[in-house]
Amino acid sequence: MSQRCVVLIGMMGAGKSGVGRALAETLGYEFVDTDKLIEKNAGKKIRRIFEDEGEARFRELEKEAVASLKGSTGKVIATGGGAFQAQENRVVFNSIGLTVYLKASARELYARIKNDTSRPLIHTADPKAEIARLLAEREHNYESAVVVVDTEDLSVEEVVDHLIDELARRTLGDG
Ligand code: S3P
Numbered sequence: 001m002s003q004r005c006v007v008l009i010g011m012m013g014a015g016k017s018g019v020g021r022a023l024a025e026t027l028g029y030e031f032v033d034t035d036k037l038i039e040k041n042a043g044k045k046i047r048r049i050f051e052d053e054g055e056a057r058f059r060e061l062e063k064e065a066v067a068s069l070k071g072s073t074g075k076v077i078a079t080g081g082g083a084f085q086a087q088e089n090r091v092v093f094n095s096i097g098l099t100v101y102l103k104a105s106a107r108e109l110y111a112r113i114k115n116d117t118s119r120p121l122i123h124t125a126d127p128k129a130e131i132a133r134l135l136a137e138r139e140h141n142y143e144s145a146v147v148v149v150d151t152e153d154l155s156v157e158e159v160v161d162h163l164i165d166e167l168a169r170r171t172l173g174d175g
Pocket of ligand 1: 010011012013016035046079080081082083118119120121
């Protein structure tokens with residue numbers, strides 16, 4: 001019986017990679033990070049892709065990486081913060097698994113990523129305002145996930161525990 005994937009969505013700083021890795025380990029699933037797939041395919045870091053080729057090209061590479069996941073089973077997938085904005089990506093994610101929005105406020109997200117230099121979209125004069133703007137723009141799509149977890153005051157371990165409980169209540173077996 002094939003195991004449906006778990007697809008983690010949400011903003012930069014939502015904890016998708018940390019939660020994803022731990023969840024995959026607990027479930028015995030493979031862990032996939034779409035940003036890492038993009039970097040592998042492009043042969044360079046996300047930051048360099050943005051610098052050299054711009055965001056539009058990055059979004060194309062992101063769509064190619066997501067399309068390569070069609071038909072996947074038994075994976076926990078951490079998606080880039082903007083990946084759920086493209087309709088074609090949402091179709092792929094919804095077809096392969098259970099979508100989970102890791103939710104947090106702009107204030108909390110900013111606190112978690114303010115010292116990070118690897119995220120080009122927040123290299124702006126006012127990163128806090130940019131996070132709030134992106135969140136407002138994207139929230140509608142994020143909220144369409146099947147499961148929404150408010151991670152505001154939770155540790156990675158607590159989010160993972162919560163998700164394990166949530167998944168136990170659902171049939172992941174043959175979806
Ligand atoms: C982006 C988020 C990043 C990465 C890229 C763009 C976004 O991924 O895909 O920098 O548009 O929010 P994380 O959400 O893993 O930081």
